[in-house]
Amino acid sequence: DIVMTQSPDSLAVSLGERATISCKSSQSVLYSSNNKNYLAWYQHKPGQPPQLLISWASTRESGVPDRFSGSGSGTDFTLTISSLQAEDVAVYSCQQYYSTPPTFGQGTKVEIK
Amino acid sequence: QLQLQESGPGLVKPSETLSLTCTVSGGSISSSSCYWGLIRQPPGKGLEWIGSIYYSGGFYYNPSLKSRVTISLDTSKNQFSLRLSSVTAADTAVYYCATTTIAAAGTLFWYFDLWGRGTLVTVSS
Numbered sequence: 001d002i003v004m005t006q007s008p009d010s011l012a013v014s015l016g017e018r019a020t021i022s023c024k025s026s027q028s029v030l031y032s033s034n035n036k037n038y039l040a041w042y043q044h045k046p047g048q049p050p051q052l053l054i055s056w057a058s059t060r061e062s063g064v065p066d067r068f069s070g071s072g073s074g075t076d077f078t079l080t081i082s083s084l085q086a087e088d089v090a091v092y093s094c095q096q097y098y099s100t101p102p103t104f105g106q107g108t109k110v111e112i113k
Numbered sequence: 114q115l116q117l118q119e120s121g122p123g124l125v126k127p128s129e130t131l132s133l134t135c136t137v138s139g140g141s142i143s144s145s146s147c148y149w150g151l152i153r154q155p156p157g158k159g160l161e162w163i164g165s166i167y168y169s170g171g172f173y174y175n176p177s178l179k180s181r182v183t184i185s186l187d188t189s190k191n192q193f194s195l196r197l198s199s200v201t202a203a204d205t206a207v208y209y210c211a212t213t214t215i216a217a218a219g220t221l222f223w224y225f226d227l228w229g230r231g232t233l234v235t236v237s238s
Binding site: 001004038040042047048049050051052055061093095097100101102103104105106107 | 117158159160161162173175176177209211222223224225226227228229230231
């Protein structure tokens with residue numbers, strides 16, 4: 001199985017500041033035939049269903065604010081919240097779907113400083 | 114609007130079978146557009162995909178759980194269900210229902226675009 005490792009486990013950021021989360025995979029999730037990275041990001045707020053934010057490493061889902069962006073390729077990926085809002089307090093998880101079984105990172109908790 | 118709702122026992126004894134149901138509302142479980150799946154999160158750990166099933170009965174299971182897992186459909190109730198046998202404390206987790214939409218040309222990419230709120234199942238005597 002592909003192991004997904006996120007860092008940090010938690011971070012506290014001031015409102016309006018940038019939050020950056022790293023996700024590394026134990027092997028490349030870039031499919032050479034279509035040049036796509038099989039990497040998704042999720043947001044999970046307490047008491048709410050987890051929400052798919054980004055697929056294909058950088059494609060935002062419909063309705064996701066543009067302050068959320070995904071980047072990276074191969075084995076190293078980043079989720080950036082450009083200007084943290086109070087409603088962004090949540091746990092963020094990355095997930096690879098390059099191979100079965102799909103596997104997730106351990107999650108990163110984002111809080112307000 | 115499609116929604117998923119988990120219902121489960123809350124508490125299961127070690128060595129017994131965990132049974133959990135996902136009820137689909139706002140759409141039909143007989144839809145050919147997605148797979149219906151289950152994912153869990155043990156306390157303090159990351160998410161783990163358990164398996165997914167298609168309306169026709171086709172399924173995929175996580176090899177790490179395959180020997181103990183059965184996922185089934187009940188189209189009359191618009192539900193799908195998980196049975197996990199021989200549970201131990203390691204099976205204590207929040208269990209989520211989730212969908213995987215089938216892409217164009219029938220291609221399947223295993224990310225999860227709709228989730229339920231989850232239900233906590235504790236394994237303890």
